[in-house]
Amino acid sequence: MTFDWSFVQRYAPFFVNGTLMTLFISVFGILLAIAVGLVCAGVEIARIPVARQIVRIYIELSRNTPLLVQLYFLYFGLPKLGVVWSAETCAIVGLGFLGGSYMAEAMRGGLEAVPNVQRETAYVLGLTSTQTITRVILPQAVSTAIPGVVANVIFLFKESSVVSAIALADVMYMAKDLIGMYYSTYESLFMLVVAYLVILLPISIFGTWLERRFDYERR
Amino acid sequence: ACGPSAGTPSEAKSSDTGTSSSANAKARSLDEIKKSGKIKIAVFSDKAPFGYVDKDGKYQGYDVYFAEQLAKDLGVDPEYTSVDPAARVDVLTSNKVDLVLANFTVTDERKEKVDFAKPYMKVALGVVSPESAQITDVSQLDGKTLIIAKGTTAETWFEKNAPNVKLQKYDQYADAYNALLDGRGDAFSTDNTEVLAWAKSNKGFKVGITHLGDDDTIAPAVQKGNTELLNFVNDEIVKLGKDNFFHKDYQETLEPVYGNEVNPDDIVVEGGAV
């Protein structure tokens, strides 16, 4: 069996569309995850009584169950309760649900890594609590949290490949589709690998740059 | 070592594990199959009444009924592998199974990749839709969403002949049906036998198009060039045809579902003669 370049040329546009779908779902899913993560990390750091327990339970549930099952539950399970979300909504909510806990842990780690003496120094220098948070704590927390957040972003991009199971036409869906229709396994897998490299390599490189940019010890 | 199995006692995973490699992906000879005492057959596990797993976890259905007979005549036990529609070619080309008996429609593209035996069934495509918004003609689907399962003839047909239909593709039949039930698409298309059977037991749904495309045949498939097994299967089909075996199969597996709405001769092919 030989590699059929003309097949690749013919169906490359499919993969471009698939890539756009992957980007669409991932970007919104990740933004949601970051928002959820911020709220949860805030709740945990501030030790808000009841909310804190809820956040703990959420984090355990989200971290210990697979995204595919979460998606099936949202997509096929919820309609039985009368809640019908579109596949896109399910995918974004699913990614946000899964990613939120990972983001929360990374951000909490960043905040907790700021030594207490930094807060004390700010106090002694007369800074107000807002000034302390914005000028002293957050910049340092961001610096420590970034590597974790970047790793999570890449992780979530990859996880998004399972949305094909709920009929969203992402790159994975395209690959499976072409294999199923034309039995062109090589070519489809080749385009799949290329598509993920095209999406994730720049993100990985950007992530490394970002880590450097915010690493006060190294720039 | 064997992987564990779930679902059925009768089903065991392939006996060669992931890390063991055979010299090549060459198909097993009849002798090898006999010697191993097991024939590996790919069937559906969620496509009642053709191939499904019943409440006791046993494989059942029209395809499985035939598979049981084949294995018996070969003097071995059947070992079933659950496949998705889209995987049916690949399980053969990569020699994961000896035989595919999964409602496999004979098409020209597929003939290039696998060898089909004589047919044991014939179908055309059908389209099922909610009674409240019946689809009775393909043109009604323009701009609408049609649910299909990946790797089925329905997919290929609509891709080729109805570019204005938005296709929503699922890996598995179970998912596709669920999507239809939840109103995620306007209709679902696959082999007409299948949709007929489904619509019959799902209130509120009706098969608006019963016959679409050419009349296709359904046949067992083996790896390309595995003539030994192919010949055996062909001989079986001819031999069984003499006893009207497939009508009996129909009675056992399909009739309880189709009732008398369908004429068995519209579906069953005896002795490989269409």
Add this chain to the structure above:
Amino acid sequence: MTEPETTCKGFEVNHLVKQYANADKPVLDDISFKVEHGSVLVVLGPSGSGKSTLLRTIAGLEPIQGGTISINNQVIDAGKPGTERAGRSDRSSELRTRIGMVFQSYDLFPNKTVLGNITMAPVLVQKRDKSEVEAEAIRLLGRVGLADRKDSWPHELSGGQRQRVAICRALILHPEVLLLDEITAALDPEMVREVLDVVLELAKSGQTMLIVTHEMQFARAIADHIILLDGGHIVEESYDAQAFFEHPQTERAQQFLHTFEFE
């Protein structure tokens, strides 16, 4: 204010009581002392005797359960029983800037340059003019021998350099009293020297200071006034460093000083 001359100009602690939550007795129990304006108090004591705690209560980092802390006769903190679990004192920003503190750990803000570290508080808190503050910062850096490092990042500095910057950061607010808690404990000997030389310099220039240190030679050289803490109390107090180190009065002090001598 028209206070009579006789009262203390400087810094004063009266009957201070400090207890940590979950502890069965106070770490500091009825501590009183005065530090005259322009003089240096050295606080000595074994590990765990409450030296750091004393400096932290004065800086407002710990709530106190009894007594008062005052600067120039103005009470800035008064003890309230039952506040063991309370947070930091709610002093105004302005009051806090009147007391400077440098910690043992190199606590510069890692996200700001040397200059940024020094100028942040005067600009943000005292609302002083940025260019004026920068000019003063550079002057201070010159005084501690770091004029050329103003644009360095904290991690590029040695421990000794960081502590000198931390001193500048405290000094630029013109604190009436400067608290130094074992600022050389984590340094190599040569760096210890360069930091302590800066502190000796400061003492000469008349900066009021409270110093916790384990460098006995240095303590002896700099102290105008010494207190020895143990078991929550001041066990010996002296205004004569020479006399304290050579002829300590109490047995506890003799025993303590012996730790630092061999044979």
Add this chain to the structure above:
Amino acid sequence: MTEPETTCKGFEVNHLVKQYANADKPVLDDISFKVEHGSVLVVLGPSGSGKSTLLRTIAGLEPIQGGTISINNQVIDAGKPGTERAGRSDRSSELRTRIGMVFQSYDLFPNKTVLGNITMAPVLVQKRDKSEVEAEAIRLLGRVGLADRKDSWPHELSGGQRQRVAICRALILHPEVLLLDEITAALDPEMVREVLDVVLELAKSGQTMLIVTHEMQFARAIADHIILLDGGHIVEESYDAQAFFEHPQTERAQQFLHTFEFE
């Protein structure tokens, strides 16, 4: 061996040269000294003068480029030029056990208890009987005041306790010479004292030792013999600690000692 009595019983370094890879000149350049059996050599010098390097070459941790290191006239390491990038010396296990070393950082094996730390090497390397070794370990722990901590884990000990265990771990091999590299540099003053007391004890019992320290009082008390390193050379050597500290001969030594004095 039937060496004449006149030769050195003890430990000797001759014309030692040590250069690090990528460095343009040696850290140690033609260093020679002898340490009589049962005596204590204190190595002084400013930071970066090569004190640690000297101890590490003696322990075999660094390859040397010239000169020899010998114990009781037996050469255990001879320099070879061009070995800057070589790994540790390929001394036999047996030879290595004849030189003990304790480092500044608390280097106990965190995965073994106190007893496990001490008994591992004699059992594994010297093939001694386990129960005999344990009995000796307990005796040694008693000597350093830790008899009751034999089943503790390293992380449960204070820094001072860990260093005392590290000393026991070295002593149980009965090394002919013990190298101590700033073993109290990371400790609180009280702990410094408890560790140095153990070392003083050892010196009295006749253990040959090479000590690097910044505690001048301690150095003065323990040294039979002092060398001051600077710029890769021995700039001053003395067999009279009293004299060295009070009337250092060279200007460099005066300057060095001044770092530790205030006013």
Add this chain to the structure above:
Amino acid sequence: MSGAEILLQPGVFPRLLQGLWVTVWIAGVSVGASIPVGLLMGWLMTLKNPVIRAAMRIYLDFIRIMPQLALLFLAYYGFARWFDWNLDATGACVLVFILWGGAELGDLVRGALQSIPKVQYESSYVLGLSPWQTFSRVILPQAVRRMLPASVNLATRIVKTTSLAVLLGVVEVIKVGQQIIDANRFQFPTGTLWIYGVIFFMYFIVCWPLSIVARRLEKRWSND
């Protein structure tokens, strides 16, 4: 009709448990086999040889950048044809999880080995231990401690990722669930919700204890 009753049907729970067993089996075998692979990879990653270094880097980065699902497809469909390597779906899953687990674990091993302070090697040398004694008695036990919490977390990730096996046709817990949903779709139209709900909690019950163990270990060993 309440869909929850589907769970009370005879055979439903036992079959789901059987499916779960397949999931756990794949994860267990993969994790078990990842350990030696990871140790080997980790050791290779610490080597200074530039060729090995680069090869390990590319291997690790490729595995990290490719979604597991893509790797599964590569292994299942690609390998059999490219190398005539006959893997069934379960085999492909196990292979991918070992390659992936081995790479990630290898990185943990590398990190752990490199985080052991140099003075530990030096103390061992000075005490006369041989290089092998040093590695087996001093370095390895410490490295294992350091990497254990993260390794347990990796194991939970592998368990979770086995859910992708269904997309290759492995009859594990999700596929069993789909079969049950399909077989009962006339009697229990809302069975979907309940079956997926139960599967959700089954994963949770397998992974959660591992997460707890990881957190405990982290706390316990963070102080030394």
